[in-house]
Amino acid sequence: MTGNRGPGAPGLTSALALMVVCGLLAAPRTSATVDSSKPRIGSSKPRPASNASPRFRQRSRPTSTTPLRFRLEAAENSSEAVHDGRRIRGRFTVKVNVQNLNDRPVTISGIGRNGPGLRLLSPLRRPPRTLQPEQTSGFELKYRVTGCGAVPVGDWPIPIRVKANGGERTAYAPLTMTAVNPVNDEGEGESDGQPWQTVLTAQVCDL
Template sequence: MDPDAGRLSLRGRRWAVMVVAGLVAVGMLGIWAWPGGGLVPRLTVSGVGSWQRTAEDGSREFAIELRVDNEGRVAQTVEAIGRSGPGLRLQEVEYEGVFPHELGARGRMLVTLVYSITDCSAVPVGAWPVPVRVGSWWGGVTVEAEDPRADIEAWYASPVEQLCGEEL
């Protein structure tokens, strides 16, 4: 019987060590990148202020100022923010700068979303995340930024309740 039967050659052992070391390196990079926003952006949004009005033609509008926070360790390029939805039409996004905007690691930006209410009964109840389109080296991704205080009240509830005269 051959005592070396089933053993890897020196070349085979080196290859196996390199593969294991590579897998460990990729795993460590993933452990760092995932919570840091390197693979999926980690954004949160919270309401800062709002106004509402009923125009002469009877249309109801409100604006909500939102603070967008980058909770990750990696800068993100914000390309767009906001959406229309049931009972709400996004009219305008106001921002001091221009899009795309480089949102630094642990950075924040203020944007104002102006909505018109098209149907009070169709407005969503509860948490309604704000989509943020983020560009990255592998392409764009849309993340749904939620308010970390979402159990308190949806970011749009107060102005909609005042304009519609009913509780969401």
């Protein structure tokens, strides 16, 4: 009996050793399989669409670069002047028809400005007034002449303030008028296309 056990013992030992080795080799494989399902350090996760690069985001308030266009026409005007012996004190009023030449509605919030020799008496700010495309609306401008020789002689466009994108934009539109000028002792002549402030100031200053 003792002699029969000797040859079997090494085989059993070898089989047990082989099982142990296989078990050790299988354990890391199981662990590796589990670890592979976890995100590796440094690996990138897909970003949500809302976190896209800022350069692809659309601005919430795009700034329009399209010029604002208006046509101005003087409807009527009046003036008064007093000469106190030293200088002329006078003022004039002009009603300006403003036509919207843009392809969209615009809201006008102000019109007019002060300038050399001229002080604006009517308010710079006006109650908002919306004009549809091609629509025309009248605005009254009142000025006091503070210095006849200081009033601009050339073109002096009228500023029109328009509400836009929560703020305000300013467009400048020219206005010309017909001036009545004496040409000789027998009559008078008309001169078309003269700057509006030149024509109206002359009514006050040329006494």
